[in-house]
Amino acid sequence: MSSPLLLGAEVPDDPPAMARGQQTVAILGSGDFSRSLAVRLVACGVSVVVGSRCVKRIAPGLFPDAVELSSQEGAVVKAQRLVVLALFPEHYPSLLGIRAALAGKVLVDVSNAMELGSGVSSNAEQLAELFPESVVVKGFNVISAWTLQTGTQDGSRQVLLCSDSVEGKSEVAQLARLMGFHPVDSGDLRQSRVLETMPLRLFPSWRGPLLATFLLFLFFYAYGFLRDLLLPYLAHGRDGFHRLALALPNESLPNVALVALALVYLPGLLAAWLQLWRGTKYQRFPRWLDGWLLRRKQLGLLGFLCAALHAVYSLCLPLFLYGPNNWSISLYAVCISQVKAGVEEPWDESGVWRSDLYLSCGVLALGILSLLAITSLPTVGNVLTWREFTFVQSGLGYTALTLSVTHTLVFGWDFAFSPQAYEFYMPPSYVLAVAAPCAVLVCRCILLLPCTSTRLARIRRGWERLGKVSIPLALTVSFKQDKTSLDAGL
Numbered sequence: 001m002s003s004p005l006l007l008g009a010e011v012p013d014d015p016p017a018m019a020r021g022q023q024t025v026a027i028l029g030s031g032d033f034s035r036s037l038a039v040r041l042v043a044c045g046v047s048v049v050v051g052s053r054c055v056k057r058i059a060p061g062l063f064p065d066a067v068e069l070s071s072q073e074g075a076v077v078k079a080q081r082l083v084v085l086a087l088f089p090e091h092y093p094s095l096l097g098i099r100a101a102l103a104g105k106v107l108v109d110v111s112n113a114m115e116l117g118s119g120v121s122s123n124a125e126q127l128a129e130l131f132p133e134s135v136v137v138k139g140f141n142v143i144s145a146w147t148l149q150t151g152t153q154d155g156s157r158q159v160l161l162c163s164d165s166v167e168g169k170s171e172v173a174q175l176a177r178l179m180g181f182h183p184v185d186s187g188d189l190r191q192s193r194v195l196e197t198m199p200l201r202l203f204p205s206w207r208g209p210l211l212a213t214f215l216l217f218l219f220f221y222a223y224g225f226l227r228d229l230l231l232p233y234l235a236h237g238r239d240g241f242h243r244l245a246l247a248l249p250n251e252s253l254p255n256v257a258l259v260a261l262a263l264v265y266l267p268g269l270l271a272a273w274l275q276l277w278r279g280t281k282y283q284r285f286p287r288w289l290d291g292w293l294l295r296r297k298q299l300g301l302l303g304f305l306c307a308a309l310h311a312v313y314s315l316c317l318p319l320f321l322y323g324p325n326n327w328s329i330s331l332y333a334v335c336i337s338q339v340k341a342g343v344e345e346p347w348d349e350s351g352v353w354r355s356d357l358y359l360s361c362g363v364l365a366l367g368i369l370s371l372l373a374i375t376s377l378p379t380v381g382n383v384l385t386w387r388e389f390t391f392v393q394s395g396l397g398y399t400a401l402t403l404s405v406t407h408t409l410v411f412g413w414d415f416a417f418s419p420q421a422y423e424f425y426m427p428p429s430y431v432l433a434v435a436a437p438c439a440v441l442v443c444r445c446i447l448l449l450p451c452t453s454t455r456l457a458r459i460r461r462g463w464e465r466l467g468k469v470s471i472p473l474a475l476t477v478s479f480k481q482d483k484t485s486l487d488a489g490l
């Protein structure tokens with residue numbers, strides 16, 4: 001071919017054992033996946049033969065010229081080892097007629113499950129039952145036909161593989177590497193149950209954090225609606241319902257951001273307290289804490305989103321001012337009334353200091369949170385060492401939390417203690433929101449005290465307290481070895 005099929009096809013990291021052009025790979029089926037895989041394989045120098053039920057039906061030019069088109073059986077016979085089944089699983093039984101030709105071949109099952117939690121065996125397991133004389137390897141199902149065609153930079157580079165045959169898995173891994181992907185060994189063929197449902201799952205790790213953020217928003221919005229709009233309307237007939245669109249979201253979003261940030265740093269503290277209480281790090285955390293620790297990134301990013309939206313909403317605030325009862329009035333209306341009243345120096349020294357201070361803290365907090373969000377991108381995070389990543393995520397993260405709390409406290413300190421704020425026995429919403437981050441910061445300070453931090457550091461380096469006997473660090477390794485051999489003996 002005169003021009004390369006794929007622009008920027010990656011050179012594999014490791015020299016593959018399967019050299020280019022040495023193997024012929026068969027692909028059964030002439031649909032989307034087959035076409036994309038064939039294009040990619042040919043671009044990587046692999047000979048490809050496509051097996052179709054009806055070769056004549058394949059339109060000219062659909063496959064690259066280098067691809068040989070054949071009957072299903074003809075293609076299987078030409079393949080040395082690898083036969084990719086680019087078919088839907090319900091059509092696997094139609095291959096029973098060529099079972100003899102498929103014997104001894106490695107069948108690569110690229111199919112996906114139709115629904116989540118069907119409970120029956122996977123497509124790959126059923127395929128292995130249909131063709132017991134072939135080796136079945138599950139793989140490539142998490143890669144879209146589009147990724148295969150456009151190059152590995154545009155999609156996930158990982159190809160998850162599983163099979164009961166180590167040899168078969170390694171042959172398919174070599175092919176994946178040759179194509180510029182990273183093969184990942186996902187275990188035996190039973191793991192195909194998990195692999196096949198992966199493409200069906202929509203942001204699985206985001207579900208909990210999204211729900212938590214949404215419920216928090218709902219709570220603060222409803223609370224603000226009741227406290228600031230509905231009750232004043234019912235009690236005094238004050239109509240402030242225009243605040244529903246801008247002021248109320250701008251009150252709810254930062255409160256959600258604050259609580260979400262507290263929820264990001266709380267599980268680390270709970271983990272630390274648990275380790276201190278147990279006197280060891282060699283015990284699993286409860287499942288709920290494990291799950292929570294794993295969702296901190298998502299919670300943090302959602303908190304960041306809320307804070308960023310709050311900052312944008314706040315840009316609209318100069319159009320409004322809040323009167324003595326926290327009622328928004330137009331800035332122009334205030335100017336007109338001050339001119340009418342002949343006010344010549346409307347300068348409030350302490351008010352200006354306060355607003356400058358809280359705004360500055362808010363801007364700094366948002367800036368640092370942006371840094372955290374940037375380092376959470378895999379391309380950025382991957383070039384940082386573990387220590388650098390922890391410095392940004394943990395060190396700067398706590399700084400952002402402290403600045404956010406300072407921003408809120410400086411903004412609302414006066415009003416939080418004024419009797420007007422408790423007209424309906426409901427505190428301002430930021431008083432509720434700031435409680436959790438304050439508690440997190442206090443707990444963190446306690447953990448930083450030398451007595452607790454030294455003990456925690458020793459536990460995290462392997463020191464264990466067993467009953468009343470403390471095991472010094474130097475002995476922990478041999479003790480663990482003994483314990484392991486004891487466990488193995490049992």
Ligand SMILES: Cc1cc2nc3c(=O)[nH]c(=O)nc-3n(C[C@H](O)[C@H](O)[C@H](O)COP(=O)(O)OP(=O)(O)OC[C@H]3O[C@@H](n4cnc5c(N)ncnc54)[C@H](O)[C@@H]3O)c2cc1C
Nearest residue numbers: 265268293296297300301304369372373376393394397460
């Ligand atoms: C905008 C934004 C983006 C974020 N992006 C990311 C991100 O990309 N990745 C990310 O992980 N977090 C992310 N977070 C969440 C948070 O910043 C980090 O998880 C941060 O490291 C938490 O710091 P920490 O001090 O509470 O706990 P850590 O520094 O995680 O933990 C303190 C200690 O607890 C122990 N520990 C923690 N977890 C476990 C565990 N599962 N088992 C045993 N011991 C454990 C370790 O010994 C560790 O040294 C993000 C947050 C925000 C706001």
Ligand SMILES: NC(=O)c1ccc[n+]([C@@H]2O[C@H](COP(=O)([O-])OP(=O)(O)OC[C@H]3O[C@@H](n4cnc5c(N)ncnc54)[C@H](OP(=O)(O)O)[C@@H]3O)[C@@H](O)[C@H]2O)c1
Nearest residue numbers: 029030031032033052053086087088091110111112144145
């Ligand atoms: N498309 C993707 O992005 C993607 C990504 C990951 C995994 N997959 C998996 O790849 C497999 C194929 O997907 P696809 O998108 O390529 O599907 P497709 O475009 O519909 O192609 C399926 C092919 O199966 C062949 N086939 C063989 N026996 C058949 C029969 N009895 N009835 C109908 N067709 C039969 C047909 O080719 P012939 O007529 O030439 O025989 C047909 O072109 C599926 O299991 C899918 O889950 C697809």
Ligand code: HEM
Nearest residue numbers: 251254255257258307311314362363365366404408429430
């Ligand atoms: C560029 C950054 C920021 C700006 C410009 C900003 C601006 C403001 C303004 C003007 C107010 C007063 C709103 C009002 O009068 O009703 C406010 C309140 C508040 N801000 Fe920020 N802020 C920023 C960042 C943050 C961040 C990062 C957080 C926390 C994560 C935060 C949390 C809060 C909270 C909780 C309130 C009180 C909301 C209420 O109940 O009324 N802000 N901010």
